[in-house]
Amino acid sequence: xxxxxxxxxxxxxxxxxxxxxxxxxxxxxxxxxxxxxxxxxxxxxxxxxxxxxxxxxxxxxxxxxxxxxxxxxxxxxxxxxxxxxxxxxxxxxxxxxxxxxxxxxxxxxxxx
Amino acid sequence: xxxxxxxxxxxxxxxxxxxxxxxxxxxxxxxxxxxxxxxxxxxxxxxxxxxxxxxxxxxxxxxxxxxxxxxxxxxxxxxxxxxxxxxxxxxxxxxxxxxxxxxxxxxxxxxxxxxx
Numbered sequence: 001x002x003x004x005x006x007x008x009x010x011x012x013x014x015x016x017x018x019x020x021x022x023x024x025x026x027x028x029x030x031x032x033x034x035x036x037x038x039x040x041x042x043x044x045x046x047x048x049x050x051x052x053x054x055x056x057x058x059x060x061x062x063x064x065x066x067x068x069x070x071x072x073x074x075x076x077x078x079x080x081x082x083x084x085x086x087x088x089x090x091x092x093x094x095x096x097x098x099x100x101x102x103x104x105x106x107x108x109x110x111x112x
Numbered sequence: 113x114x115x116x117x118x119x120x121x122x123x124x125x126x127x128x129x130x131x132x133x134x135x136x137x138x139x140x141x142x143x144x145x146x147x148x149x150x151x152x153x154x155x156x157x158x159x160x161x162x163x164x165x166x167x168x169x170x171x172x173x174x175x176x177x178x179x180x181x182x183x184x185x186x187x188x189x190x191x192x193x194x195x196x197x198x199x200x201x202x203x204x205x206x207x208x209x210x211x212x213x214x215x216x217x218x219x220x221x222x223x224x225x226x227x228x
Contacts, residue, residue: 001174037213041157048207048218049149049157060216092157096213100173101147101159 002027002095006104012112019080021107023093028073030097037096040069040078043106044089052091053078085111114138116146116208116219123225124198131194132222134208141189142166145212148182148193151221152204162212163191198226 003026013019029036040053051060053069056076066081080087088111093104119133134146147162161172165184172182184191191208203226209215 031213035213039214041215043157048221049209049215050218051214051216054214054216090156094157094159094215096211099171100175101162103157103159106156 001100002029002098002102004093004095004102004104006091006093006107009105009107011107011109013080013083013109014112015085016082019083019087019109021078021091021093021109023071023076023078023104025074025076025095027098029076029095030073036072038069038071038076039094039096040067041092041094042087042089043092044086047089049092080109083109083111114210114217116210116217118206118208118219118222121223121225123227125228126200126226127197128226129194129196130198130224131192132206132224134191134193134219136189136191136210139210141184142186144210146184146191147209147211147215148180148191149207149209149215150176150204151207157207160193160206164212165189165191198224200226200228202226 005024007022038056041049043049057069090106115137117135142165148160150158160176161182163170163182181194205221207221208219210217
């Protein structure tokens with residue numbers, strides 16, 4: 001299985017400050033069709049996960065533009081430009097290139 | 113509007129069987145893969161497997177192969193996850209979600225509790 005390693009696992013952030021989460025894969029996530037199937041999800045407390053980003057950097061409809069995704073190959077980043085209270089939760093990366101699909105361990109974002 | 117509505121919470125005893133459901137609406141059910149994701153209490157997300165309702169093509173994570181069965185009924189736009197003999201370690205929240213390379217829409221989750 002492709003291992004997805006997130007860091008940090010816990011991220012205390014001051015409101016209005018930026019936050020950054022890293023996700024590294026044990027193999028390249030570039031698929032034979034040229035696409036890189038790296039996704040980011042947000043899970044707020046008590047809620048189902050919600051997709052934020054797909055194919056590395058494509059933001060879902062309704063996702064605030066303070067969220068951005070970047071990276072290539074095996075190294076990816078989710079950035080929040082200015083953290084708001086509603087951003088508290090756990091963030092997961094997931095690769096959709098290799099079978100089986102795999103998630104990172106999750107990064108818990110909390111307000112300092 | 114795409115919706116995935118899952119069946120309600122279940123409380124079962126070890127050794128019992130169970131089938132939970134995920135009813136899709138708002139899109140062509142047979143044209144998109146649907147997957148299942150496990151979340152054990154206080155833990156992260158685990159991808160279990162996926163089915164293409166159009167032809168019932170199914171792929172499982174090796175971690176779940178042989179432990180669960182994923183199926184779908186095209187006539188009622190519903191996907192299923194089933195166990196033949198539950199264990200206490202199957203206690204978890206189970207989510208269905210749409211997609212093969214991604215998971216763009218998610219159900220609300222079904223809590224399965226297995227306890228003697």
